[in-house]
Amino acid sequence: MKKCIIIGSGLGGLSTGVVLAREGFDVTILEQEAQIGGCLQCFERRGVKFETGMHFIGSARPGQTLYRLLRFLEIDGDIRLQELDRDAYDIVRLGNDEFRFPNGKEAFITKMTDYFPKEAEGIRRYVECVERVAQASSLHTLDTNNADNAISTEYQLRSINEVIDGLIADPTLRDVLVGNLPLYAARKDKTPFSTHAFIADFYNQSSFRVVGGSDNIGKALQRKLEHYGGQVLTRCKVVKILSNDASVVGVSTADGNSYEADIVISAIHPVPTLAMTDSTLIRSAFRKRMASLPNTIGIFSVYLDFKEDAMPYMNSNYYAYRQGVSPWACEDYTFGDWPRGYLYMHFCHEPNPCYARAGVILSYMRFEEMSPWLTTSVGHRGEAYETFKRERAERLIDSVERTFPNIRQCIRHYYTSTPLTYLNYTGTPEGSAYGIARDISLGVSSHVPQRTKLPGLFLTGQNINSHGILGVLVGTVVTCSDILGTEYLYQNIIKANQ
């Protein structure tokens, strides 16, 4: 029985743990925090629960992409889902105009064509392009012989805006199609079209909230892991990856304990991972390359606790941008014009709710804004930090109030988090929302491998493939395929879905 240590109990660590424990590995996941889950974590204040980093998921109907992976992980029956409005799972507001995104390819084409009749041809070609790119991946077809690598490579090297501009002439429609940009924090001329295509296709198939909170996904994975003999140890911060001249031999933790292992899988960002090993088998050029990769921007969140039976539940995600502001321009805000845009959502505490108990408003925040408080710790950042957060929360609520005039009357309390909060609770450098940013100009240099040159040390989680529930679970498949064999793993996913 091979001993496997996994660093970090986020979605990446937990799902990798389940797959390997089921295959007979002796899996221990070490988590630095008291609570498991990383971005799946929820917190509770005054009896109301808030999600911190997984607010909705897609393609979760039987047979769809995510559903097949949840079934493979044997947790499809353990989480309750509430479908978002099929006619408007996303609503994008540009200035005073609203655009609704319906589920389904044809419904989406029809709706966008209603808004932009002159672009009918371009809209269809855009949707077909999204579909072609999403389906080109072998992880979509689960058939290693059927992957269209040429398409995948082409759209990994072309930017989102280059592809969309080539298909669509209307500048407003171009902005509408990237209206949900905060979901992947893309950058103009940099982020590959494939990132956009996977996310657009994923949510267009179907979109859901997790009833009762996204921590239920983490709890379900932990139960499955324990069922197969694995365990998660919390409050165990890994500080060193131990190795000899030939391979990894274990890890040590901040409390002075060591854990032997035949394989170590790091489910955290590669930079802190590499800082924990001084093995010369990992070349300095690789360390430098990982350290030079850009991270996605951070997020400022306002968590809203609504008065009972006051705020009608909104079964859509609402993305809004100021008049004249493109979704592409939100990251480059100035102090005076923040927030240029926001994403506003309600949480789903029970099936088919009439009223929302809680919601969240998210907007980009650059890490440089955190510089006065970098040396402070949670709960001891001082009054200036509290004032900063209050002032920003008020501005964000003011922005939402322009479209939802009754929102302030419905708020009982609100709470906030900054990129520093994410740095503290997940360890992600710069409190980045989604980890390493994909950048076409870096070509293959931006690739993060699942296997390192130190035998026995692997990587998984949002940085090796992509972020989000699908991106991370695909990363899990990539890492576990390397350990167990691709054909074997794909066959197991197919069998689990028969």
Ligand SMILES: Cc1cc2nc3c(=O)[nH]c(=O)nc-3n(C[C@H](O)[C@H](O)[C@H](O)COP(=O)(O)OP(=O)(O)OC[C@H]3O[C@@H](n4cnc5c(N)ncnc54)[C@H](O)[C@@H]3O)c2cc1C
């Ligand atoms: C604000 C926000 C909203 C989001 N919304 C959505 C959404 O609606 N839908 C969606 O699909 N995705 C969403 N995402 C993205 C998604 O949540 C993440 O991509 C995913 O959960 C990342 O999982 P992970 O396992 O790679 O990393 P993480 O969740 O970051 O987990 C890493 C874990 O490792 C632990 N750790 C770090 N260092 C150590 C150490 N030295 N020793 C031990 N443990 C350590 C951390 O404490 C953490 O638990 C959102 C993210 C954010 C930030």
